[in-house]
Amino acid sequence: MAHARLAFRAFLLVLATALVLALYHWGKGHPQDLPWTPLSLADPVGRFTNFKIARVREDFPACRRLLDDAAEAYRVLPPVRGKATCGYADGVALVPSDGFSYAPRAEISCPVAVGLFLWEKQVLQPAARRHFGRPVVRVDSFGSYACRPIRGGREGRWSEHARANAIDIAGFRLAGGQRISIAGDWAREGREAAFLREVRNGACSMFSTVLSPDYNGLHRDHLHLDQAPRGGWSFCR
Template sequence: MSEVRRIVTAVLIAALLLAAAFALYAWVKSRPQDLPWTKLDLGQPIGLFTGRKLTGLTQDFGQCRRLLDKAGVRYTVLAPVEAGASCGYRDAVRFASGGARRIGFSPANLGVSCPVAASLAMWEWNIVQPAAEKHFGARVTRIDHLGSYNCRRMYGRDTGDYSEHATADAVDIAGFRLSDGTRVSVLGDWKNEGAKGAFLREVRTGACDLFATVLSPDYNAAHADHFHLDQAERGESGWRACR
């Protein structure tokens, strides 16, 4: 009798393992973006490793451009800027009108590194527009920003590490304009207890799944009027900041 029990137990274990394997296969097939080894696709939903893959594009301008092209993002490539050992860029693009990216930027002609552009596109599609529809029943038509490229050290100091702005790998977002005329600003509405505040907190937190660094008014007074979004490379540790 004990031998029969062992056989039955073995069969049950095998059946459970087979069922688990089929479940894992189905999950992998339906959520490839959740795996570290699958290729990045800007048109896919945000996955567990999407942010790290976007940051990794800083090493491959050609691949970044191919991803933008595939996703239907229209852009122009900016001429390289050489400004010393710590400043300048060779992978910057400027969004063009039309295409899959419908949100405009103010001031116009925003130029950012390609990985930041790819991240902004995914942020729009997956986070910003759904949040606007949820909280206002309207769409974001324009994003107000405080710029990207700026050859300076962090916080404008005379010494210390250079900012990600020094290589166009960062952008500062100040507010949003909606299709119904609503305007939402980080400075004026971060502490709002209604829809505006909820919207800002949602798009801030959502950005953390895409950018290496997200700094908001919750971080310090220097960010009271904007979200700092960047794609900083941090070596093998790849640590990310969301504050």
């Protein structure tokens, strides 16, 4: 009996060792899917990308290093001190580069910039090429910073826009001039609507909140993307 127990324990030890080694080797090839590995904008988006972005939300220098390492073109904005809970100290302005830009220029918190970088490279451009055979050259927005409460929400709740921690996307311009808009194309059938839903769904992996016309009438003409503190989880609709 004692010999059998020892043999069983040895088997469990070997099995556990094999599982640890398998996880180690798998993790080396899939760092984006492990919660303890550092975020790199060169990695594919994974299960814990939102969680890793949340870790740099309060660390402006670390967030800027991510953009620097990815060679994202940006400049740091001076802090804004607004009334009540408004204002920001981690703002950046994305600079047009490689034929791609935001209109108006995206002036946002650094974590939103990280999300936009991943979204453009890993979701938006692949979707545009897949559906239209052309890249997106411009993203049209309704802006970011606005010192205001949440529209239609409970009284006293301030919007993530009040901290430049959100951006509202209105549409996209493709190379060649075609424009695709949330207001004009979301409710239609065809590749434009399929493209818009694909870029909405893809944004859920790198933003804390993604709201579209499917959420309510207040979002009938834009996608709302923000980095609200949710502990690495995402609300996407």
